Amino acid sequence: MMLPLEGVKVVDFSTLLPGPLCTLLMAEAGANVIKVEKPSGGDEMRSYVPKAGPDAVNFGMLNRGKRSTVLDLKSQTGREAAMTLIDEADVLVEQFRPGVMARLGLGFDAVRARNPRLIYCSITAFGQSGPKAAMAAHDLNCLAQTGMLALSAGIDGAPVLPPALIGDIAGGAYPAMMNILLALRQREQTGVGSRLDISMADGLFTLMYWAIGKGTNTGEWPKPAAEFVTGGNARYQIYRTSDGGYLAAAPLEETFWRNFTRVIGAPELATRSGLDTSVKERVSALIASETAKAWADRFKNVDACTVRVIGLEEALENRHFIERGLLDRKVRMPGGELIAALPVPLAGALRTEAPILDAPALGASKPRFAYDP
Template sequence: MGPLDGLTVVDFSTLLPGPMASLVLAEAGATVIKIERPQTGDDMRTYQPRLGEDSVNFVMLNRGKRSISIDLKRPDARDKLKPLIERADVLIEQFRPGVMSRLGFGFDEVRDINPKLIYCSISGWGQTGPKSNIAAHDLNYVAETGMLGLSTGADGAPVLPPMLAADIAGGAFPAVMNIMFALRERDRTGRGVHLDISMADNLFAFNYWGIGSGLSGAGWPKPGGELVTGGSPRYHIYRTRDGRYLAAAPIEDKFWENFTRIIELPAEFKDPTSDTGVAIAAVAERIVSRTASEWKALFDGQDVCCSIVATLEEAVKDPHVAARGLFEHTVGSSDGRLSALPVPIASVFRTSASHRPSPALGASNELLES
């Protein structure tokens, strides 16, 4: 029994943000029913690499869910789905604004069917505003919210981020959070609500420090010029002798003292008021004098806030990660299994959804008859 046991979620979304959100709900015990188009289903099913008939991406994001295959453009689609919507608690959709209304499943239309339904719309730019119908992907959202402009390489050009921050941190997780708020509010009022989740809107919180600085008149941050953008020797990435990298974050004085002592930094570069560029170069000269393994041995057991930059493979296989059991559950089918994706749910709330496979396309079409 999970905390969301008995909750029914009808998920019209595809690809990443909506499916990630409904995965979190499923893992907490909710019954999630994917609504997919016939023949092809969710586009994520066709991605590479494969695990059986579907992609690894689809298998990881849709474990423990059910699938209904139906053409939403058919005249009878609304009638077929009406009984399901009547008993649902949450609806998730990820189309551009206006698409669900044109299909007959907009908030106003489904509210007439089920006034208690929590209707969650996830979109790039939100349901209103001049950009609301502009096509975009994760890279566009991080570019237009100022995040990408603060992340630059040595040549000053923005660095392509390896994580899909807008989709997950700006879309999926805020959707889950607001769905839970809405369910709590429904307990009090008995009414559903329309949630407008904008992936771009939700990225601004990550640059709270820069926004605060700019709006207060202290100055807008510059790439490479601030504490967290590479403007301090106390928060920087340094190359080691063997071509690996040290992520050094000894910000507080006690950590800085330990760090500079271990790397034997000359005293003239320890003063925080000294020229930061010169200090960064001096630290870099010390770090490049040893290999990553040598620095790891020197820093082990010391309070220095330093890490060797890990590959993704190293991170997944880290003994600490194994001890935490992050990848202990598996997902898949007779065609193969792999570790299930860890989602940010406390272990006390996780249910057996971690062990159930992702659904075959249309495997739960009998629900249309019930």
Template sequence: MSSNTTAPPLSGVRVLDLSTLLPGPLGTLMLAEAGADVIKIERPGRGDEMRSYHPKLGDASANYAVLNRGKRAFAADLKNPADRDRVLDLAAGADVVVEQFRPGVAARLGLGYGHVRSRNPGVVYCSITGYGQEGPHAGRAGHDLNYLAETGLLGVVTDASGTPQLPVSVLADIAAGSYPAVVNILLALRRRDLTGTGCHLDISMAHNLQVLAYGYFAAHQGGGGWPRPGAEQLTGGSPRYQIYATSDGRHLAVAALEQKFWERLAQLIDLPEHLVDDDGQEDAVIAAVAERIGAHPAGHWRKVFDGEDVCTAVVATFDEAVDSGLVEPDRPERLTGPGFDVGTLRSPLDPAVRAQPGRLGYPALPPLPPEVDPLWTSPGDRR
């Protein structure tokens, strides 16, 4: 963080992280980046399963290091009453508790919202699940692809055979899990500032995907229909929002939705005048644009579109994205002024932010003397 900033906005906030893999750990990383003191509890021995992923960065996987740097990890067997009680002691002194068990599991372990609230009425207790705490799907197992499939999103963009494609990233985990968790935790902390009371946050990744489908719901409410796979403006039905192949096997991403961008694009690719008005002849225009773009390599189109406002770009490799400056995988930080960018990940390769990405250096939680909490009595203590 730049030297002219004030104290991080979450300085003094204590977070107990009982989650694993991606949604919860990414959410608590965002809180840690904003100054929160995050303690991560993992099972003894192997710890978080993500530690075992490849490639490695130090003792743990690179994925684990990215998501858990700056946190302090301790091993605890939550089925062991002694370890469970120590974790409950930590929860009693935390501002935020994040868990990612299936509904009912935390309560059976003795670490549910009711158990924590009885000792810490002001706690913000955040539960992240696939399908929510209640309802017919609540107890089911699932992953990102399942949530996308069951909410209708996966099927709206298909290939020529009508087959859905794998998404570019784990959209449900991040956009419907991590981000809603962080936003609602911050809102709950603000409400606690005003009222003194905490709450239980129910973050359902499947239900939160409705935000990504906002346009489809609006269309349904306005016209009664649902999106046709590959046929809507943003799902493949428009020549203005389409991916076209170049002659050298690369691709152009065209997003010239506004009329001024579309008309300029049509000029630059020499689209026949009678095809500029694409309304009602979308398939013919798509074919014509594909033919013209397919006649030249990607390098040609880069030069043609350089300096032009046509909302069209070559689909980049990661190497090209890094060279362009839009992606900075190894930067220590991007902030230059008084602000906090919790949506941009800093690199664990930088010594300043590689501070112990959760080594399981303890066979179990250390004992907690009555008036001493060793987990927060360290040189970096934020009390």
């Protein structure tokens, strides 16, 4: 079957994570993606560690199935070559600070005059307008400025450094992909392209729906380590076990809570509120009396939404994820090394079946969408 984005041409000026992940999803769905890189070393992600050959593993995982061309956008020749690519493109993705593309002569107004069907997608920390638009920022800064980082604080009040780049992915790459697909659909109806302003910070507020709902409607703003899903509820909690392990317990519904209290040997708590501090203290004491494995064995065949906290290595070795084929696909690095491909949230029927795709060598392709002979 034809892949959903076959025939779609994407010119990608982005670097690091948000834009490259967005265009990776498009490439996996069949799009022809050309990555425009700077002459001096290309995408900075190439220099990261660990490496597989000359380039970083991170780069290979995020740029599988794309091609790379080198253009000096500070030169007239480079800008003209870029404009030639844009003339043919269906989608442009960039994540420079607001105004940079315009100063290069590649801004939306300039390219729309030549290619009115283009979907022009800009991904930035705080968007194209507003007092923070020009602020230099990374993922952590977006989390800090939207209230999300404050909500991650533990009992001691100190925010916890997240283990995932939430702003880049959930606030940037995923909304960009979603809006590009909607814009392509709209173009089918209207015949014209559109300008997409993707703010990673804006996207983070969607993830805090419960906190916004409480604060704006009651005037009582959520406190860290004290709310329904952030530490204040015995029914949604991480409990320490006797061997220093942890149990992740989320028996929110009454049925699950009854099962949970029965397994831990405290059925009398089944009618008590999880928001009662004494309930959380009692459950904590009971869980602390056994090892993580012992509790995992007890909950194994019980519907109580309670599992042992495991590490990434153990998770990837778990039979469930192995049978799901999470790491079956590979990336061939420019030096020939094979690494695991990044698992992406695309249904198998909508993405390439190729088990191995190449990560592009820097500047290996000419600045054109036709595949080089």
